[in-house]
Amino acid sequence: xxxxxxxxxxxxxxxxxxxxxxxxxxxxxxxxxxxxxxxxxxxxxxxxxxxxxxxxxxxxxxxxxxxxxxxxxxxxxxxxxxxxxxxxxxxxxxxxxxxxxxxxxxxxxxxxxxxxxxxxxxxxxxxxxxxxxxxxxxxxxxxxxxxxxxxxxxxxxxxxxxxxxxxxxxxxxxxxxxxxxxxxxxxxxxxxxxxxxxxxxxxxxxxxxxxxxxxxxxxxxxxxxxxxxxxxxxxxxxxxxxxxxxxxxxxxxxxxxxxxxxxxxxxxxxxxxxxxxxxxxxxxxxxxx
Amino acid sequence: xxxxxxxxxxxxxxxxxxxxxxxxxxxxxxxxxxxxxxxxxxxxxxxxxxxxxxxxxxxxxxxxxxxxxxxxxxxxxxxxxxxxxxxxxxxxxxxxxxxxxxxxxxxxxxxxxxxxxxxxxxxxxxxxxxxxxxxxxxxxxxxxxxxxxxxxxxxxxxxxxxxxxxxxxxxxxxxxxxxxxxxxxxxxxxxxxxxxxxxxxxxxxxxxxxxxxxxxxxxxxxxxxxxxxxxxxxxxxxxxxxxxxxxxxxxxxxxxxxxxxxxxxxxxxxxxxxxxxxxxxxxxxxxxxxxxxxxxxxxxx
Amino acid sequence: xxxxxxxxxxxxxxxxxxxxxxxxxxxxxxxxxxxxxxxxxxxxxxxxxxxxxxxxxxxxxxxxxxxxxxxxxxxxxxxxxxxxxxxxxxxxxxxxxxxxxxxxxxxxxxxxxxxxxxx
Numbered sequence: 001x002x003x004x005x006x007x008x009x010x011x012x013x014x015x016x017x018x019x020x021x022x023x024x025x026x027x028x029x030x031x032x033x034x035x036x037x038x039x040x041x042x043x044x045x046x047x048x049x050x051x052x053x054x055x056x057x058x059x060x061x062x063x064x065x066x067x068x069x070x071x072x073x074x075x076x077x078x079x080x081x082x083x084x085x086x087x088x089x090x091x092x093x094x095x096x097x098x099x100x101x102x103x104x105x106x107x108x109x110x111x112x113x114x115x116x117x118x119x120x121x122x123x124x125x126x127x128x129x130x131x132x133x134x135x136x137x138x139x140x141x142x143x144x145x146x147x148x149x150x151x152x153x154x155x156x157x158x159x160x161x162x163x164x165x166x167x168x169x170x171x172x173x174x175x176x177x178x179x180x181x182x183x184x185x186x187x188x189x190x191x192x193x194x195x196x197x198x199x200x201x202x203x204x205x206x207x208x209x210x211x212x213x214x215x216x217x218x219x220x221x222x223x224x225x226x227x228x229x230x231x232x233x234x235x236x237x238x239x240x241x242x243x244x245x246x247x248x249x250x251x252x253x254x255x256x257x258x259x260x261x262x263x264x265x266x267x268x269x270x271x272x273x274x275x276x277x278x279x280x281x282x283x284x285x286x287x288x289x
Numbered sequence: 290x291x292x293x294x295x296x297x298x299x300x301x302x303x304x305x306x307x308x309x310x311x312x313x314x315x316x317x318x319x320x321x322x323x324x325x326x327x328x329x330x331x332x333x334x335x336x337x338x339x340x341x342x343x344x345x346x347x348x349x350x351x352x353x354x355x356x357x358x359x360x361x362x363x364x365x366x367x368x369x370x371x372x373x374x375x376x377x378x379x380x381x382x383x384x385x386x387x388x389x390x391x392x393x394x395x396x397x398x399x400x401x402x403x404x405x406x407x408x409x410x411x412x413x414x415x416x417x418x419x420x421x422x423x424x425x426x427x428x429x430x431x432x433x434x435x436x437x438x439x440x441x442x443x444x445x446x447x448x449x450x451x452x453x454x455x456x457x458x459x460x461x462x463x464x465x466x467x468x469x470x471x472x473x474x475x476x477x478x479x480x481x482x483x484x485x486x487x488x489x490x491x492x493x494x495x496x497x498x499x500x501x502x503x504x505x506x507x508x509x510x511x512x513x514x515x516x517x518x519x520x521x522x523x524x525x526x527x528x529x530x531x532x533x534x535x536x537x538x539x540x541x542x543x544x545x546x547x548x549x550x551x552x553x554x555x556x557x558x559x560x561x562x563x564x565x566x567x568x569x570x571x572x573x574x575x576x577x578x579x580x581x582x583x584x585x586x587x588x589x590x
Numbered sequence: 591x592x593x594x595x596x597x598x599x600x601x602x603x604x605x606x607x608x609x610x611x612x613x614x615x616x617x618x619x620x621x622x623x624x625x626x627x628x629x630x631x632x633x634x635x636x637x638x639x640x641x642x643x644x645x646x647x648x649x650x651x652x653x654x655x656x657x658x659x660x661x662x663x664x665x666x667x668x669x670x671x672x673x674x675x676x677x678x679x680x681x682x683x684x685x686x687x688x689x690x691x692x693x694x695x696x697x698x699x700x701x702x703x704x705x706x707x708x709x
Contacts, residue, residue, distance in 0.1 A: 007300075008326070008327050009300060009301065009327045009329070010297075010299060010300010010301050010327070010469045011299060011300035011301010011302060012300070012301060015494065040469075040470035040471045040472045040501075041298055041299055041469075041470055041471065041494075041497070041498045041501065043299070043493075043494040043497060043498070046493040046494055046497060047493075077647070079397065079398065079401055081347070081348065081395055081396050081397050082396075082639060082640065083639055083640020083641075083643045083644055084640070086643050086644075086646065086647050086669050086672075087647075088646070088647055088650040088651075088669060088670075088672050088673030089650060089672070089673050089674060091672050091673075093643075093668055093669050093672045095640070095643065095665055098639055098640055100394055100396060101368060102368050102369070102394065102396030102398050103366075103368050103398065104366075104396055104397070104398040104401065107366060107398065107402070108401065139471065139472065141471055141501055141504045141505050141508060142471075142476070142504075142505060142508040142509075143471075143472070144441070144472050144473035144476055145473075146470075146472045146473070168470065169300045169326070169327065169469060169470075170326030170327055170469070170470075171326050171327075171433070171435075171437075172325075172326050172433070172437070172474070173473075174470075174472065175326075176391060180391075180392075190301075192552050192555050192556070193329075193332050193555045193556060193558075194305065194327075194329040194332060194555055197327075197329055197332055198327040198329065201326075201327065201435075204435040205435060207435075208391065208435050209391065246522075249492075249519075249522050249547075250522060250523065252492055252493075252494075253490075253491055253492035253493065253495075253522050253523040253526060254492075254493065254523065254526075255492075255493035441639070442639070
């Protein structure tokens with residue numbers, strides 16, 4: 001099973017939920033893998049302190065032009081939608097950093113002058129943190145092609161029974177790439193106007209992808225029912241409410257997993273997992289829209 | 290006109306709340322919300338929309354079913370797994386193909402190679418962008434459609450329009466709420482700006498992401514001012530962030546305390562400086578004074 | 591020879607547009623006859639990415655041998671150089687003044703891009 005932990009807004013506690021869930025489930029004997037697909041800002045390693053066994057460069061295919069063979073017809077520049085290849089005075093200029101790796105130029109070249117070579121955009125790392133299998137992608141600074149890297153991290157083969165995917169925040173390309181193919185999505189929110197506004201957008205995205213989902217309310221306060229009201233109006237289940245607690249924020253600030261620093265938080269994540277199982281098997285993505 | 294971009298690297302550090310407060314403190318600003326994935330600035334600025342424009346983030350392929358002969362060329366050439374095979378009902382006829390609009394990267398390779406020319410390659414409607422009036426000044430903002438992509442282009446569009454308005458109205462400051470992360474949208478938010486304010490928090494994640502986003506700003510040659518929000522959550526780390534920032538040649542814009550009034554202001558649909566006249570508001574004002582001094586080149590410390 | 595000047599308007603009296611890739615017009619001037627043509631650049635002005643590259647292709651296709659502009663980024667610079675177009679940056683004033691300065695030999699061709707790449 002693959003669960004993606006996502007959120008419309010950043011900083012709602014996505015990484016906290018993902019790492020704590022991985023930790024408590026690994027302790028129960030389940031073989032868990034934590035995948036950090038927030039490749040622009042991977043933070044899970046700061047809490048899980050994994051030992052990295054393997055670090056592989058991740059590349060996207062970009063064109064390399066053989067000037068001897070090139071006939072200067074300009075078809076490669078014409079097919080490219082990303083301005084990654086230009087043709088002036090029958091000479092071809094390439095801009096690999098703009099290339100999305102669609103392969104159109106190599107395919108369209110009548111002279112067989114274009115060969116695709118790998119251009120590094122970051123690294124994919126695998127390792128282990130105590131009982132948790134660990135994988136993460138880390139995008140090179142100044143690099144824009146995060147979906148390619150996310151795809152490659154997401155697809156690293158595994159022997160784990162459960163994949164917990166820490167998805168990037170937001171609702172655009174990177175978030176969608178990380179969530180795609182998950183069996184269940186947990187949307188982490190906080191009960192504030194910003195949090196709920198962004199939760200609404202994230203919910204729409206997950207609905208569009210047609211993946212079963214539930215909400216985790218972080219920094220919950222008993223007197224604030226705005227998240228409950230929102231979820232009931234939007235017909236989405238709340239799988240957990242994690243209380244607002246300055247001690248959690250302080251543990252987090254030091255890089256400590258809240259479930260280790262504050263063991264009384266462990267039941268929240270065990271209950272969360274029980275609820276996910278109930279929702280994933282009971283109503284697979286079919287709650288009324 | 291000085292363009293100041295407020296970014297955070299890590300989400301949830303209070304970037305938008307601070308941008309809102311700066312909007313209230315700046316004299317005659319123009320505002321742009323480039324955090325298009327999670328645009329929240331409008332919740333406290335309550336804009337009155339004056340102009341609405343369609344946004345097309347790029348092209349998208351669409352297969353006309355009656356022209357498709359089921360040859361599977363599109364499926365073979367697509368690198369993004371965006372072609373869906375739909376088997377014929379009778380098991381004898383060839384399958385049909387359709388484009389998954391969410392997975393489509395808009396490369397057009399399928400359209401180019403489709404033998405019966407069944408692929409239409411057309412501008413997609415991905416969302417809308419707006420020019421609005423708020424109680425502090427003009428706001429340019431946007432809303433993408435459900436599961437829509439391509440926010441890099443939209444960010445550029447929003448910023449350019451805001452810049453144009455700021456010039457026309459002779460506004461001294463353009464304040465941009467930037468996107469999170471270090472990828473395409475945030476690069477689009479900060480290239481060519483006068484000053485980047487990075488709002489961080491004293492946590493291991495905040496510190497880690499600050500380093501990455503500061504490298505990014507450096508890569509594009511933009512001056513950086515660092516502001517630590519929720520500083521009292523971990524005062525030791527807040528101080529370490531300041532020391533490290535200054536050692537790296539970044540300016541330090543000050544600290545803001547952790548305060549539940551930030552959420553209370555959101556609920557009241559007010560900026561923190563309108564809502565809080567106490568220590569929190571005072572700290573934010575101090576940060577803004579330092580930010581303007583840096584943007585105006587009056588403080589080169 | 592033909593030269594292209596980035597311009598905010600379609601006449602010789604318009605101001606030089608400081609942006610290369612996202613300029614509003616190119617005024618293509620024949621320095622021998624004084625004849626000129628305004629080439630609308632609106633398509634590249636609104637391009638998602640690669641505006642400089644595509645504008646450079648436009649300039650080369652117009653047959654210009656030199657470009658007068660405010661700033662030029664690295665991608666446009668490379669494309670123009672490949673197309674054997676000389677680049678003059680830091681040009682100000684009206685298009686007419688820029689052309690006169692060029693003809694009088696007062697401008698110096700750039701060796702490199704003068705700004706970071708923009709998006």
